Amino acid sequence: MGNAPTTPVPEPPPERPPDHSDRFALRERLRKLLAVARNHKRALVLTHDNPDPDAVASACGLAFLLSQSAGIEASSAYGGIIGRAENKALLKVLHLPIVPVARLESRDHDLVCLVDTQPEVGNYSLASSELPQLVIDHHPSRPASLRAAFHDVGGKAGATSTMVTQYLRAARLEPAAELATALFYGIKSDTRDLGREVESADIDCYNWLFPLIDKPALSRIEHPAVPARYFAAYHRAYERARLHGGGEGVVVDMGSVYVPEIVPEVAEKLVSLEGLRWSLATGSYKSELYLSLRLNDRRMNAGKLVREICAPLGGSAGGHGAMAGARIPLRGRTQSLLSNDLFAAFLRAFHLKAGAGAPLVPKEP
Ligand SMILES: [Mn+2]
Structure with missing residues (x-):
């Protein structure tokens, strides 16, 4: 058998996303x-x-x-x-x-x-x-x-x-x-x-x-009834929320939470603050850290950002343009240290200085 000339196999066409109006x-x-x-x-x-x-x-x-x-x-x-x-x-x-x-x-x-x-x-x-x-x-x-x-x-x-x-x-x-x-x-x-x-x-x-x-x-x-812990979680979140970049973004470490879903809920609530471009909330539940990011700024992609920052830390991440979340096993890391590392990484991604930021709710005298 001789060396038959090989015909190049054509690349399959890239798969087109389905058109949901057709x-x-x-x-x-x-x-x-x-x-x-x-x-x-x-x-x-x-x-x-x-x-x-x-x-x-x-x-x-x-x-x-x-x-x-x-x-x-x-x-x-x-x-x-x-x-x-x-x-x-x-x-x-x-x-x-x-x-x-x-x-x-x-x-x-x-x-x-x-x-x-x-x-x-x-x-x-x-x-x-x-x-x-x-x-x-x-x-x-x-x-x-x-x-x-x-x-x-x-x-x-x-x-x-x-x-x-x-x-x-x-x-x-x-x-x-x-x-x-x-x-x-x-x-x-x-x-x-x-x-x-x-x-x-x-x-x-x-x-x-x-x-x-x-x-x-x-x-x-x-309009469901909510447990008292719900108000306690919100109270703590508002008290702990810190503004960065002169009110451009807000971060909050909610500590340990009674249900994981309260983390995205708080991120969602905070992003409605006037003039805000993004909000980021973390909270731990059963030795995992939950993180939620919400964006008002359409030039950035929340899903991409969260994947880039959280995947190297061993987390699973998902989301799309305006909203994204991740779940990261603590694996012996303390919740506040991991949250602080994450906040620093996100502040860098948003081109803001690291630091403690300013309280969202000023302390009552
Ligand atoms: Mn969905």
Whole structure:
């Protein structure tokens, strides 16, 4: 055999992010999703740990789609805890079929689906031997997702609930009031009432869901009763918050917190301060440090910044343009020292001087 001239193998074209306004493409994606699911018997639909409403709703919505349209068993689960009062109310008021992954009765599923997160992000509770084969997420696409048998990532949607609602619509499934309310609240909370990182698909699904939702239930979810510890945590956060760069940014080390979700909640609250460009909050829960960054400044990318700073410290990080978070195991480091290191790194990234900053709330005389 001679040396046959080798023809260069053409590079595969780069994968184009899905277009969530194209109905034909949507039906085609639904067909693929169901084809992958039908090769299995029992699906586990998993969200990221300490799930937010968007994660909970999209997990329940995908499990509903799989059971109704692919005819397979599907259960939804999450790792970590649901501690924020609104999120607890979401599960309780709507009786959503989602359980802590540790409490799953049987683990004999043969299909693992991930929603609102992606393989290798590291913020979900799955044995490393279990490979997610179906991934739906509105966060920027990660290379590992493209190896899943079905993946819908990197497209334009402000919430994973929007993507799942689109699949339900394409499958001609009308969710009952409980699921519709959850998906609606998922879209509403992830886009901050359609005001942040919102896409036309979000508005379209929000409007489609609105007539289906249970309005009194939604009101009970959005205005829940909170424990006294909630006020104590806020009080401490306000007292400890420090302004930097003449009010350009605010950082707060909340100390140890009673639920991890209070950290993003406080970051979210602080970023509404007049004239502020960014807020950063940390708090520890069960030997892990939680960090949340919120930006008003659209020239920077919160997700990228948090990944760059927190990944080298052994943390898992995620997020997008205006909001991002990370979870870092303390591994013997004290919470205040790790927080201080992180604050210094973020101040550098924002081109501000290191230092103690000024109190947000001046001490009462
Ligand atoms: Mn989300």
